[in-house]
């Protein structure tokens with residue numbers, strides 16, 4: 001194991017367990033309020049308590065996001081919420097608003113504070129400022145390159161966290177009004193409608209209904225559509241630079257993204273300790289990351305500011321060649337699954353193990369968990385048990401996938 005923490009998103013309790021199964025050292029999640037991902041599912045206070053206990057039992061840290069930019073009317077409810085959170089004892093509260101930082105120190109004095117990337121920390125004096133105001137860890141702005149990260153590391157003692165994978169905002173540190181202007185949904189209050197991914201065309205004032213493409217190809221253009229961040233090849237530099245935590249974006253992303261990304265980065269981080277296996281592990285991890293839906297990958301500001309090669313002008317997304325078909329809810333040789341896609345006897349499926357390996361198996365029979373009856377077809381959302389050839393000892397919260405043909 002490396003000393004650098006791998007920090008994964010957990011949009012709900014099931015995702016939290018999947019992230020832990022695939023090797024996250026820490027997870028972050030939001031409550032139903034005051035977190036910048038209002039549509040992520042998020043956790044009730046009871047679920048937050050359950051999540052923290054589950055994390056403790058698995059030796060994993062639990063961080064709770066309270067990272068909205070608060071308005072005056074939010075302050076009283078946030079104060080109450082922080083005091084309730086404090087009793088549950090998360091390993092940190094993630095904030096971006098200085099007012100909420102002050103409230104956290106007051107209402108939850110024993111809970112460490114992590115600063116969100118939305119606070120836009122781009123230099124060591126800002127980092128020092130936050131450190132002096134009681135911040136234990138700073139998630140640096142995504143607009144920084146590795147040299148600037150190294151420089152900040154030399155100047156401060158607070159922990160540093162850096163985003164290594166996931167969607168990028170075209171706006172500065174996610175401070176963006178585009179969604180509010182175009183759709184009435186405020187990104188700064190967790191309800192972004194992602195209009196930066198829309199296709200745009202130009203309309204001349206006196207020719208209503210006539211739309212001109214901004215790009216020459218005549219299909220319109222996704223002018224704000226950034227490729228996704230992927231720093232899988234740069235982990236050694238980040239570890240050597242003294243970064244404490246490597247963060248994966250995506251509380252709203254699906255379980256296949258989560259399992260694939262966490263296990264790819266886990267394996268590659270661990271392989272940094274063994275030069276013999278590192279090249280082959282990295283190659284496998286890169287292949288794995290190409291199997292999930294993405295907007296293609298960019299290293300963003302890592303070496304130099306991005307340019308047009310780091311944008312995806314001609315379409316919103318790349319389709320994934322694999323589909324998640326089920327999550328293992330109860331492990332063993334005849335596992336119980338919650339399905340995400342149709343499964344039939346004789347289907348050829350792949351069990352995703354933690355070490356970047358997978359085992360192909362054939363479904364021999366399917367039974368409905370509630371009735372115990374044999375069925376010929378399971379639909380998405382069903383709870384089933386399956387027989388498999390060859391026999392595999394399935395672990396809970398693992399994923400099963402199949403080729404997207």
Ligand code: SF4
Nearest residue numbers: 169170176187192196
């Ligand atoms: S519209 Fe795009 S750039 Fe703006 S906050 Fe939403 S995702 Fe980020």
